[in-house]
Amino acid sequence: MEHKNINVKLKVWRQKNGNANGGFEMYDANDISTEMSFLEMFDVLNERLIREGKDPIAFDHDCREGICGMCSMFINGRPHGPWQGTTTCQLHMRAFNDGDTITVEPWRANAFPVLKDLMVDRSAFDRIIQAGGYISVNTGNAVDGNALPIEKDKADLAFANAACIGCGACVAACKNSSAMLFLSAKVTHLSLLPQGAPERKTRAINMIAQMDKEGFGACTNTGACEAVCPKEISITNIARLNQEYLLAGLTS
Amino acid sequence: MLNAKIPAGPLDSKWKNYKATCKLVNPANKRKLEVIVVGTGLAGASAAASLGELGYKVKAFCFQDSPRRAHSIAAQGGINAAKNYQNDGDSTYRLFYDTIKGGDYRAREGNVYRLAEVSASIIDQCVAQGVPFAREYGGLLSNRSFGGTQVQRTFYAAGQTGQQLLIGAYQALERQVALGNVKMYNRHEMLEVVVIDGKARGIICRNLITGELERHFGHAVLLCSGGYGNVFYLSTNAMGSNVTAAWKAHKKGAYFGNPCFTQIHPTCIPVSGDHQSKLTLMSESLRNDGRIWVPKKQGDNRKSIEIPEEERDYYLERRYPAFGNLVPRDVASRAAKERCDAGYGVGTSKQAVYLDFADAIKRYGHIEAGKQGLDHASDDEMIKMGKEVVKEKYGNLFDMYEKITGENPYEMPMRIYPAVHYTMGGLWVDYELMTNIPGLYALGEANFSDHGANRLGASALMQGLADGYFVIPYTIGNYLADEIRTANIPTSHPAFEAAEKEVSDRINKLMSIKGSQTVESFHKRLGKIMWDKCGMARNSEGLKQAISEIQQLKKEFWSDVKIPGEISEMNPELDKANRVADFIELGELMCLDALQREESCGGHFREESQTEEGEALRHDDKFMYVSAWELKGDSQWELHKETLDYEVVKPSQRSYK
Incomplete structure (x- = not known):
């Protein structure tokens, strides 16, 4: 499969814990291979944040093969992002274009309170x-x-x-x-x-x-x-x- | 001297006799006895549910947000059972024999026979729970075949067998939670075993949401915490799968059995780049219908579909005509590595072989046309029908492949390469699944017991559920019967104090390093050392190098790791640091074990020990034992040997030709 590197901007919900107020923050994710999964793009971003002395973005994930049900990102207004029948961990960066701004939020529901950033209590x-x-x-x-x-x-x-x-x-x-x-x-x-x-x-x-x-x-x-x-x-x-x-x- | 406590008597009556004579705990006393279960995969969930049903007070722990997420859920292909529903000659003995042989004669006869014996009850239990196994039109259960066997004994639910079995066990567990027999602790990680007067009496764990340390008492502790494949960084394990619970037990004195026995699964999606965080398995069930090949010409850069039939080398069918594409995993993996190392690999990395369904699609299309009486169907029509059949059998796997690679496997062969998948090694346990620490048990992949040096496909699910549903409910009673006079020990006991202090000291130390390298970068480096030098092929020189590199890495980790955030809050990087620190120590032990075992057997291939045809060469005269390692100090281990006695099976050179 042909692949290339793209640059995207991320607008991510940050919230320190269940009691704190949250808000969006912007991040650049540059040189992202379209072969990466969406979560691998977050891994790359988090590694950078840690090196820069900032707090990495907390998100739930485990099997990364679409079966455990742990990953849970609300991407551009849609749970698990744009692909049909796909979990966030199976979504790949081929789904996006160079220069896109991608909004990422936690699940929003009273019965699923936010624990931190993109993690909720299910x-x-x-x-x-x-x-x-x-x-x-x-x-x-x-x-x-x-x-x-x-x-x-x-x-x-x-x-x-x-x-x-x-x-x-x-x-x-x-x-x-x-x-x-x-x-x-x-x-x-x-x-x-x-x-x-x-x-x-x-x-x-x-x-x-x-x-x-x-x-x-x-x-x-x-x-x-x-x-x-x-x-x-x-x-x-x-x-x-x-x-x-x-x-x-x-x-x- | 290690005593495995295998019951006396003929093989087929050992377990029956054990069950008939083991001690029992009466219902009134069960209510007073507390049992801790760490991990809620197939072994943990089934054990917690079954012990809850019996009336014990159970506390179950998992690091995920729900017990249903445990990585057993990702098992795809199926679960073996000696039901002989297919009338093809299966029996308890054959399942036992295949498992012993598949494990290259490095497992205990008594344990494996028991496993085969209870396998049929597992299927019955799961059906009763509502596990939707695949069925034939007559309404009866369907079977398929898996590697290393010549009968069809694998039960399955499409490519999601692990998920369905785990949901069955999870529901049984949640039912016990509702009944008040089990208390469930989600998002908790066990970080220490508490040992009082030589017996396991509890655990210390971290509440992953608040960061608080908690003390929990139990009359017995069951570790059902899975395998340690993530020591290689890249594996088919979940991101959170870790060795920490088992390693803490090892540091408290529990022996670690056969740590170097690692299973490299032959059919995984190849690595695509440095960003890769995990590898994805393509189920072994695909080898039922798919054919594995590479070009006959080295460095052939043509597209797969442009390579004519006569220029393809179906190397497994060529080398192993009797089992063909269904040879055991270790054999198939090494054969793929051999072809790639010799320059026949495909894809951009050249570290891949083809898994091709074109023949299966044609064959199924032909059968469908016959069934529907379409004698004059065109090739295109038949291929279309064939694709439908393949889709019904393997659809979810094909979809997953397409999402990850962007290639359509119905139109072109998949590219696959071996990847770390399962660890046969684990905590040493006796016949009762107890470690050498009284009251501390290990179940499922966390123990070393039943698969020898190589596990056959569809046997992990069988073992996890056998241990949890049908073995531990009996064996734990035999221990707890003598504990009925032990009152609950308050968690203010000095042993709990000391254990908690050890954990908090270590966490404080990790957080105070404030170095410059991320946890992830250490984990990646460890993984590379392990894969290069303790992976599919190992040799003395490489292993010695690996040990010194790992010791160096350990020093660097403890002086330069960078962990953001605070202790008393949710801190996934701190959790990861705790795990990686343990993986580093484990990696050293794995290399030591691989170095000490100067033979090839199953998944452990020492380059110095091979036949003329390049097959694994065992040395039964010198290595017919289980290696059980005792930790003596920093990088210091003592080897204990449990000799394996084969009373029924005659070990021979494995042949799948």
Whole structure:
């Protein structure tokens, strides 16, 4: 692949901690190879800041292969940046042009308070899972794996939703900061499988109650979540979640 | 003398007998016993969840923002289990045998047999949790094959098997958190083990948000903190993966087993430049269908698709006709290095070989056309159908390749090169997964136990979950049964005081250096030394050089490292400095171990010890043992040997020809 070096300007949100006020600061990132990932460009910038005696920019990242869900930058008004179906760590500098100014912010949502710079606290997602995002089966209780055939279509659809990486881009993109796409992916994954059937009702009710408690907003079907989801989880799951919730409310 | 405590009796009844006779803790006493679990990958999450279910009071720690981020999540290809669903001759014994042979006869028979024995239960457990494994149209589970085996025993969920298994274990863990059996500490890093009267009794950790040091008591401590591949700087590990928890245990007296046994994975995306921060794996499952080749002509600069079939060297198929592209990882990696070193490499760096799907696309297209009764389908139509099939099998991997390289792997072969992926070495543990410090356990990649000198594909997930779901729940009871009279030790105990002071002294020292070089620059230099001299091929002279270079680097680090920020705040550079300081010490031990082991076995290739055909040459007469290193002082180690007795398998020169 042809590559070249470009110069870009970065407008980055800086915030010392959760209690401090934050603000934007400008940085030049020069001689950036288009083969670099977006985070590698931040690595280069941070190395320079440290050498200059300045505070490097804190951001969350870990696997850098698009699967752990830890990276979380709001780039030019879009979670994870301009590429479809891509996490920030997989976004490469080929996506930008020489001379571009790139604005980088943390996820913005009341339920995701900023910890420092671009890092936010997403433990609310863990608590939503705690409310019912599992199948209650202790180790050792299982029957043979093939004792329970599952239609391939259902298994595939369950898998497509289990692919959610819990990054929170859906919340960041939503004007209501709703966590409905995240929640619906988990409810769909588990309710499509026969193993998940016994807890269907309580799962939908309890997870939604926890979501409300955490301060996430309601869904108004704008579809922004689906558009930015790096794993391309479908918004039709929200309809399924609503159905699960209604059914649970009506029959219990 | 090291005692591995392998139960007596025939191989296939050791674990059954152990389970039938080990001590138990009654439910009322379990409630009083606290267990600390460090790390929440497959081993840690499964252990924490299972112990919580049993009724122990568990505290689990991870440095990430959620336990679901642990790097097990990135495992792609699959998980082995001796289910024999394919009726192709698999059995517990065969999985055991393949694993022992794949590990080049440097693993314990007893441990590996147990691993094979519990493998089937892992699949059952995961299915029950709702892990969406790939299925056939009849609704039953699907399998594929992996390197080093001739049966299909690998269960998978597209190219995201690790993710699905980890989410299963994570959900089980969160359920225990909700039930109050497990308390979870996110964004916490363990920085010391607390040992009281010779037994592990707790940890000191840093709250990564506030910078505060915390003391936690436990009747037992489980380290499930993963491998140390990041000692090479560039590896397929996550950026945060580190050796610190295991290294602190080593410094407190736990032996480190076979540190030089490192797995270099043959199919990774090649390095593109100095800015590179990590390497990305292309799953071994791709070798099911992809064919690996280089041009027959040295320095051939033509584009891959312009090189005609007869001018391509499918070197794995040529050298190893029986296993072809599915030879074990160490063999495939060395073969790639051999071709590149000989001048046949491709791409701009010439440090790459091709992984080609053109044949697979044609083959699948042909099958599809047959299935759909399209006898007169054109070549283009068949290729189109073939691409669809390949997309369904490997789509996410192909997409990832395209995002990173900007090249379309459906149209041209991928470029791949070996990269550091997994570490077989780790804390020495006995059959019960306990280190030589009573009450201190190591599970999953953090221990050295089951893979010998080379791990087969799809076996890491199996081992992590075997340790956590099915081994530790039994073995820990055997220890804790004698601890029921031990009341909780208050964390004001002098041992906690002293341990915390050690940690804070070290952090203060690091922050007071205020030198001129960044942590990252030290890590890169360490990585280069390790890759050049303790990587895919090692020799005595290079290793000696590496040791002195690392000692020099260590001095420089402790006198010139530059860490910004404060101690009592979130400070990712300080966290990284803590980790890199430990990697430097570990690097020295790895080189020492590699120097001492004057044989080639599995992933450890000593240039002085090879057959005429360039294959690894073992010396069973001299090195049929586990090297367990005890730290004696600064750069001082003592070697303890655990002799490996093969009662069932007859070690032979591995052949995949």
